[in-house]
Amino acid sequence: MSNDTELSRIGISLPKNLLDKFDEILSLRGYSSRSEGIRDSIRSYITYYQWISDVKGERQGVITMVYDHDQRGLLETLTEIQHEYVNVIQASIHSHITHSRCLEVILLRGDGAVLKDITERLMSQKGVEAVKLTTIPIGE
Numbered sequence: 001m002s003n004d005t006e007l008s009r010i011g012i013s014l015p016k017n018l019l020d021k022f023d024e025i026l027s028l029r030g031y032s033s034r035s036e037g038i039r040d041s042i043r044s045y046i047t048y049y050q051w052i053s054d055v056k057g058e059r060q061g062v063i064t065m066v067y068d069h070d071q072r073g074l075l076e077t078l079t080e081i082q083h084e085y086v087n088v089i090q091a092s093i094h095s096h097i098t099h100s101r102c103l104e105v106i107l108l109r110g111d112g113a114v115l116k117d118i119t120e121r122l123m124s125q126k127g128v129e130a131v132k133l134t135t136i137p138i139g140e
């Protein structure tokens with residue numbers, strides 16, 4: 001039997017700056033332990049994945065993406081991916097956060113499965129820090 005009270009212990013390796021940022025947020029939010037923060041993060045990750053898996057049918061959506069402008073070849077790859085979906089991507093806005101980080105907001109309309117595919121392809125590129133898809137169903 002497996003449930004929330006049965007605990008498994010894991011060891012993970014993380015880049016120091018990632019852990020520092022995580023600890024900073026935990027302290028701001030008043031978490032008593034790192035384990036509790038990691039449990040919450042994993043729950044959010046699972047919820048987000050399940051939620052994104054439920055995106056079906058005709059949808060209007062927005063992808064918000066943050067990435068490292070200095071990552072070699074990344075800009076070209078992101079542009080190529082977007083060009084493959086000319087019929088789905090309606091517009092995009094690019095904003096330069098800092099000298100090396102960019103924020104891009106992409107407006108889409110199309111089948112939920114396609115919107116999800118685009119999101120996952122963008123997400124899997126090296127140098128992409130965060131990608132979030134928000135959609136609403138198109139109803140009459």
Ligand code: NI
Pocket residue numbers: 069094095096097101102103
């Ligand atoms: Ni930029």
